[in-house]
Amino acid sequence: MAQTIVVTSGKGGVGKTTTSAAFASGLALRGHRTVVIDFDVGLRNLDLVMGCERRVVYDFINVIHGEARLQQALIRDRTLDNLYILPTSQTRDKEALSAEGVARVMAELQQEFDYIVCDSPAGIETGALRALYHADAAIVVTNPEVSSVRDSDRILGILAARSKRAEEGREPVQEHLLLTRYSPKRVQEGEMLSLEDVKELLRVPLLGVIPESPVILQASNQGIPAIHMKGSDVAQAYEDTVARFLGEERPLRFVQQEKSSFFKRLFGG
């Protein structure tokens, strides 16, 4: 049986899709058969971030409507053969994701994969509820700012009440906090909440901290999941995140402000 992981946040633009792509790739890199699903009907950008937008013929919605088989809609990743992407369509029909349809597709994926990663849309409406419904674990992506923390809190409450596990009275969904776009410098300058502030407010175990970095934009422009950006801080931070999810201990990195080196200071770097 596959484990289903929802990447969610409440607030928009915090890094869910970036994280879904990097995290799913990280699981696949470690040998797990993984599928990543785009639940953001209407916006659809997971395929761009994964660099497979040109290969989309059928999608999640077609499969739900019985217009295509799951095998026809699954796209194999460019670099990893045990990673698949299930893209979504740009339809504006909000009812496209029927509860039964999603359940049917999830049941089928359960047979084929070790991990199912669900990229949730922002908000707390139907799309987000569908994405979290089947979750066994949730990665709550949060930026170090008050509004993002508040929305994450909201979504954690919804996870505890509206997931399938909650409805069936099973063990609750495993909660993980992922702090993204973290800038130690801006924390020090008091412009952002610190890691400690966010932990204290949300009280959810911390899975990782992804620093703010221009590499993310480079990666998504090239359609390469950030975990493949060799040597970059974000690639290492995502790798640590995956390792921790799989039960390894990793010290936190990229949370202290870098001391500018003697030479940098000398030459005004």
Add this chain to the structure above:
Amino acid sequence: MARQADSNSLRLSGGVFTLTVLRLQSLDPDPLEQQWQEQSAALGILQGAPVVIDLADCKEQEISQELPKIIQILRQRGCTPVGIRNATPAQQAAADQLGLAQLRGMESSPQSMKKNHQRPELTPASPPLEHPLRSGQRHYARGQDLICLATVNAGAEVLADGHIHIYGPLRGRALAGVQGDETAQIFCQRLEAELIAIAGIYQTLDPQHPLWGRAARIFLDGEQMAIMPLEK
């Protein structure tokens, strides 16, 4: 409590609800709009709340024209008028047209929905809440005290007919004695609340409060809300 009707399509059950009463000083919509703008922080607690409109102060006024406008303003501000009270027969007729229920109840002032001086019969408290109560969540200990071991986060709400004990930070709203028990109290390890209320008398708080972030005990001293440090 639920009584099964003959057909399965309907089930009757009883419930006691706490409603906020808005006592209008006039039926003129403009001052209402204005006050809402000026006090948006305090009135923000009415977001999403069902409210009862009290017309005790508007006995002399003709309502049929103005009431629809007032209802519209309230809806735009996110609260749902469910009924009116203290209405004249003409005002009642206008309210009927708008589908508002007639509610009977004690006279009350806008800040308090009391008075039930006696402590109601309370049943023993349920097991404590172990997990943080999160934004958008609400927990009501009906006929009980409430014990909360974790935090009550901003945007969350705890209510109890009796006392409320919170052994974590209180960052959301806490309403004790919601059935009118004026002896109910709130105890918390860290007071950072958005709103506290006892027996319908409420107060909003901000970080300037001298006990902000400290352990506190909140109770009614007559009509006044008293906030004291928890330690002597």
